Amino acid sequence: MRIQELSSNIWLCLVMSFLPLLMAQSVRAEVKQNQTTAITTIKRLSEIERPATNVSELFSQSSTPSSAVVQVTAVKANPTAKGVEVILQTTKGEQLQITNRSTGNSFIADIPNAQLRLPNGDGFTFRSEKPLAGVTEITVTNFNANTIRVTVIGEASSPTVELFDSDEGLIFGLTTAASTAQQPPQTQPTPQVEQPTNPTQPKQPSGPDNQPIELVVTGEQDGYSVPDATTATKTDTPLRDIPQSIQVVPQQVIRDQQATRLNDALRNVPGVITSSGSPGNNETSAFTIRGFDSSGTTIRNGLIDPLGDRSLELSNIERVEALKGPASALFGNGSPGGTVNLITKQPLATPYYALEATVGSYSYYRGAVDLSGPLNDDKTGLYRLNVSYKDAGSFIDFAHDKNLLIAPVVSFAIGERTKLTLEGEYISADTNRLWLPAVGTVLPNPNGKIPRNLNTSGSDRNDNYVHQDIGRIQKC
Known part of the structure; x- marks a missing residue:
């Protein structure tokens, strides 16, 4: 009995000593099996979805490619x-x-x-x-x-x-x-019975069921909503795909508000404050974007504008695009507030003729002509001509504002994907409009009141602010 009890105890000790080893071996086998399963489920490099594969997907702000x-x-x-x-x-x-x-x-x-x-x-x-x-x-x-x-x-x-x-x-x-109720009911065909011929058969009146359905389709184009812009990419790109903040003032807004100067159009852009320019030089447009003076940073069709912000007339401007924020990476040296891009009117393949006239107080007269159409039968050569003239007076004695703009544009299709565009501008400005201080005109002055119609220039003409510019040629 003692020998049997001793042998049983020995076997029990051996089992208890080898049990942790067996459990550890089982755990290692299970971990190894899990690791093998995980390795087999790893995706290949070609199966991994990449966030962006081209520039359009990189610039897109939409969650859907x-x-x-x-x-x-x-x-x-x-x-x-x-x-x-x-x-x-x-x-x-x-x-x-x-x-x-x-x-x-x-x-x-x-x-x-x-x-x-x-x-x-x-x-x-x-x-x-x-x-x-x-x-x-x-x-x-x-x-x-x-x-x-x-x-x-x-x-x-x-x-x-x-x-x-x-x-x-x-x-x-x-x-x-x-x-469905208007459709005739389906009936069984009746047997044909021979009838005597009659050379003058009466015509069957056409009922309402035989009348064709008239469809009236009308299309509406919202002139105030412009989905594309060219300022950031120099191509017609949707605004949602451009990371910069761009505000577009379309042609419909310019027409409805009768905007004739750049400052008039920029009043529609949030974050832009406009002024009338320096005293005695009413032809200059002065504005600040996001608190920074951005005068002189104006570009035209994505290129540097020789006139800068001295844009007197908008008769040859299709739309105004205001880019808010730094744009030095796109256009070089500029204001950190933003840049204004003037998009000019381009020739049309279909004939277009427009004439407008405006009459206002203080002897204000303005007329504009817009002509466009093809130069040849195959429409490879197109033209556009914008001419405007303004003669305006003022409540100030001998003050006047005369502007003349002649802007011809000619384009030639010299290839399937190549077009040559020549643009020219002639601007003549004769401006004599001075400002008086607020003290003495609208505010009290110990030295007496100053007449608000007083002209301190001493003449009815000031040639210092006559500006003429001929020839702007660009190749598209």
């Missing part, structure tokens, strides 16, 4: 036997993902990762009023930078919409209860 955005180049509404079909023309119709809902009598569909863009890059809006019985309006717009919204408004109830994919694009098939 530009390559994933589907461009819809046109929208059509065609009548069908059941109703109307709305076609979003794109070569990638199968990539359009639809999120639709019905609210009251309206059908709303959002298409993410898509934009309404013409082949030249301009955005557009599609609208059709009363295209179908029971439908009030169909609109297709850019809801935001990466989403297209399709809205169908019904008269009494929401219309029935079916989606189809085709080679032409994505198709919305619209039907309503009113359009």
Whole structure:
């Protein structure tokens, strides 16, 4: 018995001593197995998503890569036997993902990762009023930078919409209860019975069902919203893809406000404070951007402007782009507040003629002419001519402001991707407009009151501020 108990104790001691070794070996095997599994799941270098592979993706501020955005180049509404079909023309119709809902009598569909863009890059809006019985309006717009919204408004109830994919694009098939009720019922064909011939058969009157559906499509272009700018990249780049802060004053704003000088246009830009220039030199535009004096930093079409900020007339300016912030990396030495870029009017392939005249108080007279069109039949040579003249008086004696601008532009297409543009400007300015101090005119003065119409120059003409400039030639 003692020998058996001794042997049992020995075996128990051996098992207890080897048990930690066996457990450690099991743990090592499990860790090794996990490590092997982890190694096999590591992605290859080609499978890793890189944040940016080109300059456009690097500069893009959108969370969606530009390559994933589907461009819809046109929208059509065609009548069908059941109703109307709305076609979003794109070569990638199968990539359009639809999120639709019905609210009251309206059908709303959002298409993410898509934009309404013409082949030249301009955005557009599609609208059709009363295209179908029971439908009030169909609109297709850019809801935001990466989403297209399709809205169908019904008269009494929401219309029935079916989606189809085709080679032409994505198709919305619209039907309503009113359009279905107008269709003639399906009947069985009746046996033909021989009738006596009559040479004068009466014409069957055409009922309302045989009338074609009239579709009225109107396009609207918002002249106040300019999605692109050329200041930072010297190409037509969307503002959302430019990291700098750029404010654009379009042509529509310049026309509506009758802005004739650069300071008049810059009043629309936040962070820019304008003044009337130095006393006696009313032709100079003075302005500060973000608290820094930025006068003299004006550029024209992305190039250094020989006139600087002495821009008297905006009759030959298409739009004004104000870049706020340091721009020395783009245009060299400049103000840390920002830079103003003047985009001139370019020749048009279609004939264009415009004439305007303005009459105001203090003998203010101004006229402008804008002419453009092709020089030859194949439209490889284009021209544009802007001429304006202003003669204005003032409440100050012998003060006047006379400006003459002649700006011709000629462009020639010398290759498929090469165009030569020649621009010239002739500016003549005759300005005599002085300022008097506030003390004595509007504020009390112990020496007496100064008449506000007093001219201290001593003459009715001041030739020191006559400025003429001929010839600005640039190659695009």
